[in-house]
Amino acid sequence: MKLDQFLKYQGLAESGGEAKQRIQRGDVRVNGSIELRRGRQLADGDSVEIDGHCLRVPPGV
Template identity: 45%
Template sequence: MGEIVKKDVFIDTPYITLGQMLKEESIIASGGQAKWFLRETTVNVNDEPDNRRGRKLYDGDHVEVLDVGLFFIHSKQGNE
């Protein structure tokens, strides 16, 4: 595997689901892959294991995808 990334993810809605974030960050190709991916890959949300594709991620949350990287969620709301 390549280098582990650390990336800021900016959202313009109150939250993004874990499945949506995985798709938007090109970790998976389609939303339909989220369930399988989360069953096969360790994902931690705020340092706790989570495999729910519908898990809501809010401003300030961080997601660690094993062997992929660390993603920090930031809201764009109010910054326009």
């Protein structure tokens, strides 16, 4: 699953446009590093941090 899709899937962005803006502003970290690519492909077990929430990508997503 791509990063922007994951944010929508988890309810952390209401739309693709909002997800894109949050990512481009540097609000999102993947595995501890700021990620600016909304199309970043996430792998099972990756951690995604935004707004003080830290979520793990579950297997098969």
